[in-house]
Amino acid sequence: MSDMVYDLIVIGAGPGGYVAAIRASQLGMKVCVVEKSDTLGGVCLNEGCIPSKALLDSSEHFAQARDKFSQHGVIIDPPRLDLARMQGRKADVVKKLTDGVVFLFKKNNIERLQATARIGTVDGELRTVHLSGGAAGEATVKGRRLLLATGSRAAEIPTIPFDGEFVVDARGALSFDKVPEHLVVIGAGYIGLELGSVWRRLGSKVTVVEMLAKPLPATDGQVADTLVRSLKKQGMTFHLDTKVVSVAKLNDKISLNLEGPGGPVAIDCDRVLVAAGRVPNSDIPGVLEAGIKVDGHGRVTVDENYMTSVPGIYAIGDLVAGPMLAHKASEEGVVCVERMNDEKSVVDYEFIPGVVYTWPEAAGVGKTEEQLKNEAVPYAVGRFSFMANGRAKCLDETEGFVKVLAHPETGRVLGVHIIGPRASDMIAEAVTAMTYGATAEDIAMTFHAHPTLSEALKEAALDVGKRAIHS
Ligand code: NAI
Numbered sequence: 001m002s003d004m005v006y007d008l009i010v011i012g013a014g015p016g017g018y019v020a021a022i023r024a025s026q027l028g029m030k031v032c033v034v035e036k037s038d039t040l041g042g043v044c045l046n047e048g049c050i051p052s053k054a055l056l057d058s059s060e061h062f063a064q065a066r067d068k069f070s071q072h073g074v075i076i077d078p079p080r081l082d083l084a085r086m087q088g089r090k091a092d093v094v095k096k097l098t099d100g101v102v103f104l105f106k107k108n109n110i111e112r113l114q115a116t117a118r119i120g121t122v123d124g125e126l127r128t129v130h131l132s133g134g135a136a137g138e139a140t141v142k143g144r145r146l147l148l149a150t151g152s153r154a155a156e157i158p159t160i161p162f163d164g165e166f167v168v169d170a171r172g173a174l175s176f177d178k179v180p181e182h183l184v185v186i187g188a189g190y191i192g193l194e195l196g197s198v199w200r201r202l203g204s205k206v207t208v209v210e211m212l213a214k215p216l217p218a219t220d221g222q223v224a225d226t227l228v229r230s231l232k233k234q235g236m237t238f239h240l241d242t243k244v245v246s247v248a249k250l251n252d253k254i255s256l257n258l259e260g261p262g263g264p265v266a267i268d269c270d271r272v273l274v275a276a277g278r279v280p281n282s283d284i285p286g287v288l289e290a291g292i293k294v295d296g297h298g299r300v301t302v303d304e305n306y307m308t309s310v311p312g313i314y315a316i317g318d319l320v321a322g323p324m325l326a327h328k329a330s331e332e333g334v335v336c337v338e339r340m341n342d343e344k345s346v347v348d349y350e351f352i353p354g355v356v357y358t359w360p361e362a363a364g365v366g367k368t369e370e371q372l373k374n375e376a377v378p379y380a381v382g383r384f385s386f387m388a389n390g391r392a393k394c395l396d397e398t399e400g401f402v403k404v405l406a407h408p409e410t411g412r413v414l415g416v417h418i419i420g421p422r423a424s425d426m427i428a429e430a431v432t433a434m435t436y437g438a439t440a441e442d443i444a445m446t447f448h449a450h451p452t453l454s455e456a457l458k459e460a461a462l463d464v465g466k467r468a469i470h471s
Pocket of ligand 1: 049157186187188189190191192209210211215216217242243275276278323324354356
């Protein structure tokens, strides 16, 4: 290892770093990845996207069996929860996927170095990275280029510090070994609504506290309102426009004092999930000494090639500006190494889809109505309810709608927003259409198999010209 000069050293094996490493290897680079954890895949695979979706799917099955099977004529005794088994299945899904990354590293001849990395000095054309504290031992590696992909961590609210047991971040809330009686969620963002849903379905009382007047500010307003209405129907309580004033712990109970539009509110609970955003892990040892510029939000500053202020050192994903999403990090990883290879690849930042994996799911791409209004862009709206979609009726999942926003003259699709069953999968068609500059008419004239949920997108596209057939 010590004599090897790598073309690329990647620090961090999350969806940004590991995907970049594979693409770099495909392009003929000799690559190593330094990762301090003993598993690959980063937060996404180990303690974020994947385990949360595993629990969301399992808890949705439980809720369906309890609340919905009888409507389908499937009569069962009330289902019982085996939380240890549910958590075990989650761990199994995570293990299979992280093992999959190990396999991909072997297949692509990527060297995996388990260690904490410290960025060293530039030695001629070479960047050095010092390794310590892991299976790779104490060592120094040299590379022509260095890519930082160390991701982000949960932001801590100073008045409600994490204690790993009663006040937890998403990682903690994915690993409860019993269902909390009362879970208070601070922050009605992606993590708060998804993990709040998991524990509500499994029987917790769930109270969500959000400092803004509306949750999910980047989401289309109608979609966000419909989602909150639905989550309230499922039994979640929301305190919007509300601040946490103080928190006290007595024995196994936590007392929170809130200040909301109606005055002070006191809540007792047994667990608090703080999901108030994430901060970039830009405090990589050696960053400052190397002269890598970091902005006031802790994000590493990069140019259009993802190069930092230090030549030959690059950064992608949650470390740099933009939404903290796994698919954004992976795309940046691919484009970053392709640009190192003199290819003219680009990330289409306009068309990054966002998904909230609650039930119903919410997904969107492009501009929201609020953004179009603010930017004074004229638009026409087409909408179609899942109530009138045959497949949604068969599934008994008729809550929600698809909304297509298009330019009234050119017809070009400006945004698509969906709340409903499997919105996460349906949004892909809208992303493809918009990436290729499609008009609403293009979507409307494309075959959509019958009966499928995707017909709701076709009908919403038809509705832009007031030609929807089933509404
Ligand atoms: P977020 O930024 O989505 O939401 C945080 C919420 O907390 C905001 O609504 C904010 O107003 C509120 N908040 C902040 N401080 C507060 C306080 N003191 N009291 C009450 N409310 C407060 O952040 P979240 O949910 O923690 O997720 C972090 C990142 O992870 C996001 O950027 C998201 O993109 C990503 N993520 C994406 C998922 C997905 O794609 N489905 C799932 C989970 C996370």
